[in-house]
Amino acid sequence: MSVSMLSTFVKPMHPEGRKFVAIAAAITVMLFLLWEPLGWIGTGLTIWVYYFFRDPPRVTPVREGLMISPADGVVSLLQPAVPPTELGLSEAPMTRVSVFMSVFNCHVNRLPLAGRITKVAYHKGLFLNASLDKASLDNERNGLAVETAAGQRYGVVQIAGLVARRILCFVKEGDTLATGDRFGLIRFGSRLDIYLPEGVQPLVCIGQTMIAGETVIADMSGSEPARTGEVR
Structure with a gap:
């Protein structure tokens, strides 16, 4: 197998996944000692855990003003909604684009558009199905308010789901990030909401696959x- 073909299947892994892969591998060794068929099941599980925490490089459009998807997945909701109050963005509805991530998607989250993090707000909540509309307000979440160099403000919110039980955020208030920089990760299935500034139209459709x-x-x-x- 050539190096180029190998790179198609073997992707870099986010450091957050190392301990989980190590645990899965240790369990697999014990399963092999107990009964070989169980060991092969453990091998498959270990490969899946590695695959879940993959963190492949991405080619990010860098033209000024372009906002990119913060998550792999599918656009599940596209509608006006009032952003979480803790972000201090707006009391009026903003256009919300929701990207649902299944357990098979890459779960590393990237900043949609370059700017300064003006607010990081964690909200403890439930673990409802992340594809539901009410998950935006009822579920555990972590939100970022971001101000661009042009003074526009938008929000991006990590939302936990039925399986996702841990939201990780790697940035703090005052940090300045470029478009596409990694800012967080959600373990095992979840959703990202993006709140667009007033007057900005979404260029995606419900059901569209996002990278x-x-x-x-x-x-x-x-x-x-x-x-x-x-x-089609």
């Missing part, structure tokens, strides 16, 4: 109307 750090979800400086799509 974190690559798929453009909005253009802060553009005037293109909101898009519609259909399954």
